[in-house]
Amino acid sequence: MSWNAGLPLLVLASSLLPGLVIFFLPEERVATRTSLNLAGAALKLVLVGVMIWGVFHGHHYETRLPLLPELDLVLRADALSVLFVTLSAVLWLATTVYAIGYLEGSPNRSRFFGFFSLCVTATVGVALAGNLITFVLFYELLTLATYPLIVHRGTEVARRAGRTYLIYTVAGGALLLIGTVWLYTLTGTLEFTARGFLSSLDESQHRVLVIIFVLLIAGPGVKAALVPLHGWLPQAMVAPAPVSALLHAVAVVKAGAFGIVRVVYDVYGIQFAASLGVTLPLAIVAAVTIIYGSMRALFQDDLKRRLAFSTVSQVAYIVLGIAVVGPIATIGGLVHLVHQGVMKITLFFCAGNLAETLGIHKVSEMNEVGQRMPWTMVAFTVGVFGMIGVPPLAGFISKWYLGLGALDAGQGWVIFILAGSSLLNAAYFLPILYAAWFKAPADTWPAERSFGRRETAWALLAPPLVTALLTLALGLLASAPFSPLQWAHFITTLEYAP
Amino acid sequence: MVILLPLAGAMACFLWPQRGVQLGLVSALGVVACVAVLGWQVVEQGAQRYAVGGWGAPLGIDLYADGLSLLMLMVTAVVGLGISVYSSGYFNRDKARDFWPLWMFLWAALNALFLSADIFNLYVTLELLGLAAVALVALAGGADALTGAMRYLLVSLLGSLFFLLSVALLYHSFGSVDIAILAERVEPSPAVWAALGLMSAGLLLKTALFPLHFWLPPAHASAPAPVSALLSALVVKASFYILLRLWLEIFPLANAALAQLLGLLGAAAVLWGGIQALRQTRLKMLIAYSTVAQLGYLFLAFPLASIIGWTGALYMLLSHAAAKTAMFMAAGNILRFGGHDRIADLDRVVQRLPLTVTAFGLAGVSIMGLPPSGGFIAKWLLLEAAIRSGQWWWGIILILGGLLSATWVFKVIGYAFTQSGTPHESRAVPVSMEWAALAMALVAILLGLFASWPLVLMEIGLPFGGEVAG
Numbered sequence: 001m002s003w004n005a006g007l008p009l010l011v012l013a014s015s016l017l018p019g020l021v022i023f024f025l026p027e028e029r030v031a032t033r034t035s036l037n038l039a040g041a042a043l044k045l046v047l048v049g050v051m052i053w054g055v056f057h058g059h060h061y062e063t064r065l066p067l068l069p070e071l072d073l074v075l076r077a078d079a080l081s082v083l084f085v086t087l088s089a090v091l092w093l094a095t096t097v098y099a100i101g102y103l104e105g106s107p108n109r110s111r112f113f114g115f116f117s118l119c120v121t122a123t124v125g126v127a128l129a130g131n132l133i134t135f136v137l138f139y140e141l142l143t144l145a146t147y148p149l150i151v152h153r154g155t156e157v158a159r160r161a162g163r164t165y166l167i168y169t170v171a172g173g174a175l176l177l178i179g180t181v182w183l184y185t186l187t188g189t190l191e192f193t194a195r196g197f198l199s200s201l202d203e204s205q206h207r208v209l210v211i212i213f214v215l216l217i218a219g220p221g222v223k224a225a226l227v228p229l230h231g232w233l234p235q236a237m238v239a240p241a242p243v244s245a246l247l248h249a250v251a252v253v254k255a256g257a258f259g260i261v262r263v264v265y266d267v268y269g270i271q272f273a274a275s276l277g278v279t280l281p282l283a284i285v286a287a288v289t290i291i292y293g294s295m296r297a298l299f300q301d302d303l304k305r306r307l308a309f310s311t312v313s314q315v316a317y318i319v320l321g322i323a324v325v326g327p328i329a330t331i332g333g334l335v336h337l338v339h340q341g342v343m344k345i346t347l348f349f350c351a352g353n354l355a356e357t358l359g360i361h362k363v364s365e366m367n368e369v370g371q372r373m374p375w376t377m378v379a380f381t382v383g384v385f386g387m388i389g390v391p392p393l394a395g396f397i398s399k400w401y402l403g404l405g406a407l408d409a410g411q412g413w414v415i416f417i418l419a420g421s422s423l424l425n426a427a428y429f430l431p432i433l434y435a436a437w438f439k440a441p442a443d444t445w446p447a448e449r450s451f452g453r454r455e456t457a458w459a460l461l462a463p464p465l466v467t468a469l470l471t472l473a474l475g476l477l478a479s480a481p482f483s484p485l486q487w488a489h490f491i492t493t494l495e496y497a498p
Numbered sequence: 499m500v501i502l503l504p505l506a507g508a509m510a511c512f513l514w515p516q517r518g519v520q521l522g523l524v525s526a527l528g529v530v531a532c533v534a535v536l537g538w539q540v541v542e543q544g545a546q547r548y549a550v551g552g553w554g555a556p557l558g559i560d561l562y563a564d565g566l567s568l569l570m571l572m573v574t575a576v577v578g579l580g581i582s583v584y585s586s587g588y589f590n591r592d593k594a595r596d597f598w599p600l601w602m603f604l605w606a607a608l609n610a611l612f613l614s615a616d617i618f619n620l621y622v623t624l625e626l627l628g629l630a631a632v633a634l635v636a637l638a639g640g641a642d643a644l645t646g647a648m649r650y651l652l653v654s655l656l657g658s659l660f661f662l663l664s665v666a667l668l669y670h671s672f673g674s675v676d677i678a679i680l681a682e683r684v685e686p687s688p689a690v691w692a693a694l695g696l697m698s699a700g701l702l703l704k705t706a707l708f709p710l711h712f713w714l715p716p717a718h719a720s721a722p723a724p725v726s727a728l729l730s731a732l733v734v735k736a737s738f739y740i741l742l743r744l745w746l747e748i749f750p751l752a753n754a755a756l757a758q759l760l761g762l763l764g765a766a767a768v769l770w771g772g773i774q775a776l777r778q779t780r781l782k783m784l785i786a787y788s789t790v791a792q793l794g795y796l797f798l799a800f801p802l803a804s805i806i807g808w809t810g811a812l813y814m815l816l817s818h819a820a821a822k823t824a825m826f827m828a829a830g831n832i833l834r835f836g837g838h839d840r841i842a843d844l845d846r847v848v849q850r851l852p853l854t855v856t857a858f859g860l861a862g863v864s865i866m867g868l869p870p871s872g873g874f875i876a877k878w879l880l881l882e883a884a885i886r887s888g889q890w891w892w893g894i895i896l897i898l899g900g901l902l903s904a905t906w907v908f909k910v911i912g913y914a915f916t917q918s919g920t921p922h923e924s925r926a927v928p929v930s931m932e933w934a935a936l937a938m939a940l941v942a943i944l945l946g947l948f949a950s951w952p953l954v955l956m957e958i959g960l961p962f963g964g965e966v967a968g
Binding site for chain 2 (some may be wrong): 023066067068069111133136137140141143144147148151152154156158159162163166170171173174177178181182184185
């Protein structure tokens with residue numbers, strides 16, 4: 001197997017193999033486990049770096065393994081997949097460090113990190129999938145690998161949340177599978193192709209194609225938590241903080257959003273989808289999700305639940321950017337895929353720190369926590385401003401492009417959605433900041449743990465600070481070469497070029 | 499050789515009961531090697547025909563191996579090896595003395611059945627198979643097992659009787675029992691219809707297709723774990739194999755209404771088995787009902803009647819054999835470890851058997867038909883066949899069945915993650931039993947990653963070549 005054919009497989013293996021080894025490690029081998037985890041994460045980062053360089057210079061990385069007669073398992077690195085793979089690799093490293101600190105001394109860690117690695121493997125597989133069947137395969141694998149993480153705590157609540165998660169995702173997966181097989185019987189191919197592979201089909205098939213579109217969107221739509229398919233996400237908040245962080249920023253929710261991008265662009269082709277008349281309904285669903293998620297977030301006192309509803313709303317931005325049909329809005333959507341991930345993971349890390357160090361779970365308990373944990377709250381503040389879309393942070397860039405793109409595509413109503421959602425964002429995030437920095441403190445924290453002179457453990461503090469810095473950098477250096485924004489430009493030229 | 503070796507093994511185990519385990523394992527390995535050699539021959543030279551004692555088809559006994567029978571032999575060999583390893587740890591001295599000869603005997607009967615080229619031979623081997631299986635069920639002792647075995651015996655005899663009647667009818671009408679010759683001579687006539695009806699009824703009874711499944715759950719649930727495994731994985735498949743063979747070769751023009759009926763019964767089995775499985779409180783009963791459901795999938799191929807449909811059904815058969823073996827083994831481990839298999843009390847047990855739970859989980863993935871697993875490939879093929887032939891409603895059954903199995907698999911798996919309460923008094927489980935279960939589960943998963951190879955194998959000798967396009 002040549003280097004170009006093996007690289008995608010290596011990227012996959014760099015998290016799969018450590019994961020499998022970790023399953024068999026006894027609980028007390030902390031050092032071995034930690035070094036395996038970090039080595040895997042670092043190796044993946046290096047490999048992904050090589051991949052970025054290669055794809056930019058026009059190299060073709062593709063692994064093709066026979067799965068069924070005439071259907072292959074294809075892992076391919078194109079511009080779009082590289083965007084998502086990079087995001088996963090970077091945030092995996094951050095989350096691994098965080099999780100090591102977070103779970104110190106708790107039971108069942110081998111199991112946890114094993115599934116954690118499997119989960120990342122599945123995400124990378126989703127990103128690299130070169131045809132729809134490979135996508136389905138890794139998509140389902142992701143469902144299976146996340147379930148043990150959600151129920152990790154083993155409480156009754158966790159089990160119920162896990163069950164809800166499964167009901168939603170397995171049903172969604174079934175729809176996706178039906179759509180995929182159906183499509184295959186029509187076309188005989190499932191390869192992702194820039195600008196789609198369906199436009200050559202006969203006019204009489206178009207009604208069927210619309211039905212298949214609904215099936216193919218509903219599947220990933222469950223994971224992307226589009227209203228009304230979002231019910232599992234707030235419940236899944238019982239999972240440990242690193243899991244929620246990864247779930248919201250990269251793994252599950254993003255895999256769903258990424259799947260929608262793939263279906264719209266590389267299966268149907270955006271122009272063809274627009275001519276079928278399916279993009280406007282999709283945009284409306286996304287808009288409803290944005291507003292609904294924000295409204296619900298307003299009324300949550302539980303910090304993680306508030307963040308969860310904010311995710312529901314933010315991920316729909318990506319879908320909105322795609323459904324608006326226009327090059328600039330597409331850039332906005334794609335870049336938000338990365339930006340939202342970095343910002344949201346910061347917020348979840350911080351929420352985890354508060355819970356772990358002071359036992360704070362509710363917004364109403366956060367009075368003047370900024371004094372006690374200044375660094376955590378600085379990171380949190382950066383994340384929040386990014387989410388609201390304050391310039392020059394990352395969130396501003398995506399919203400700017402989304403708005404501009406909507407105007408460009410002649411869909412002015414989207415501007416109102418964006419503005420409304422920014423207001424709502426401010427309405428549910430700013431009170432948290434106000435309480436954290438300015439309100440009079442409570443007498444005691446719910447459950448304080450002492451870390452000497454530091455506000456909390458290093459492994460818990462470093463990841464959110466790094467990702468907060470990233471949020472800043474992504475905004476400030478948005479026009480630097482190889483920034484997500486420039487990369488999104490690069491992808492969009494491929495899709496919209498004449 | 500493939501037949502004689504396990505037979506010799508059975509004799510040896512019977513004669514030297516103290517050495518039963520070693521002899522059994524040696525012959526198991528031997529059979530696997532022989533099947534491998536035969537497989538190599540078939541792959542190299544195409545379908546093989548062998549006349550025992552040099553007498554040709556109309557008079558003597560013919561053995562015939564094409565891709566289909568080879569595949570059945572192989573799955574039997576793999577599962578058989580797994581069961582042998584598992585049983586070497588499972589049975590105590592007394593039981594082992596009875597188990598090994600019977601098991602080797604059953605293996606010989608299975609191999610002979612898959613190689614038979616005439617329907618009378620099929621009858622003989624089917625009968626032998628049934629008797630050996632009944633004896634194995636009764637091995638557990640106790641009232642439950644005996645009732646289960648008794649019911650099983652009656653059903654088995656009744657099924658064979660129907661089959662024998664139809665063999666007689668066909669022989670009377672066409673003067674031969676050889677499948678190939680019959681396939682040339684057969685033409686629609688009342689006798690043929692009667693034969694087809696009887697034969698199908700008998701075989702359906704033995705394959706436990708809904709609503710003729712009533713005997714299966716008690717028999718499979720009350721038997722010792724390795725026996726349940728081999729019953730679910732192999733024995734019921736044998737009668738399905740005969741049905742498939744005859745359907746494809748002797749009655750290729752069998753009418754569509756019957757095919758639809760079979761499909762309908764299959765669909766009912768999928769749903770009924772799934773729902774019943776959900777309602778069970780005992781793990782082994784649950785797994786047994788899931789077998790009923792999974793057998794239903796196999797019959798969905800009849801109305802689809804296309805190459806993709808048949809291969810899908812066969813693939814389902816393969817992966818179900820591996821996965822269900824793993825599941826019963828895992829259940830056996832749990833039973834041995836905690837002394838019970840009440841689903842609601844599983845949490846204390848399963849957490850201390852990580853390998854077993856992993857085996858159960860992986861097998862569950864295949865049973866649900868989620869990727870990457872053999873079950874997924876099978877489901878994909880069946881779904882494709884359903885949509886291609888425009889009969890999408892069978893596809894919906896497939897999906898619903900998958901959802902039902904997902905529900906019960908996760909119901910059980912959920913306990914693996916619950917905090918355990920008080921520790922339980924427990925009995926150690928031999929390592930070989932845990933690893934055998936895990937190995938079988940891995941086979942089911944690997945079937946999903948290396949699907950092209952068995953699929954190519956199936957085509958050797960064109961077992962589906964003559965069928966009418968649906």
